Amino acid sequence: MTTHALFREDAYLRECDAVVTRVDDDGVELDRTIFYPQGGGQAGDTGVLTTTDGLRLRVIDARKSKRDGTTPDDAVHLMDPSGQWRSQLMVGTPVRAQIDWDRRYRHMRFHTATHLLCAVVKELVDGCSITAEYARLDFAMTDLLDKQQVQDGLDALIAASHRVESEWISDDEMQANPQLVKSMSVSPPVGFGRVRLLRVSDIDLQACGGTHVRNTAEIGAVRVAKIEKKSARTRRVVLEFV
């Protein structure tokens, strides 16, 4: 049974009711979820599953399910091994799922900022990491990047309050438009009928399944903390919140 990934339609959902559909060695799958499973460089969500008895069971991470026949939306909620989850969660158990919102919101703000960075630098991405503390993008390029120019470009796009929206295209449309893939390290999931795109106004359009804010102004103040030569062919840009 495929998990209904509610966060792909509405990244602002902080909680939902769900039912356990599978119990694995280290966690559970749910029929629907607001937990983003680690992917595309973005860290997985943490949070709590609460039983109808009011027992709060800690989720320490969310990962894509690796079993056969799964879709990109199937996620394992990794449970705190020291908790009582094994005796509480069985197939069919109803739970209230809640994510650690402050942490996720930082992921959303950083993730949207990385799309703006793609619009400023305009090179292919060869590595990405989005956490609550920092975001980094590795660009496949040999030219030097000017830190102040990147900062100014980013500041202007954040301040311009551009709308951020997702849209869906078919697998065929995806394959006919390879320029929509801006990452060399992460491929969009084709073979499931449709692929999600993330559009930042007329600034950036690319395949992405992550969680983002609705408007670039929501990102707030971000500073280019570091630009470094990661390898002969890669330049790394690290962003932090001010």
Ligand SMILES: [Zn+2]
């Ligand atoms: Zn994205």
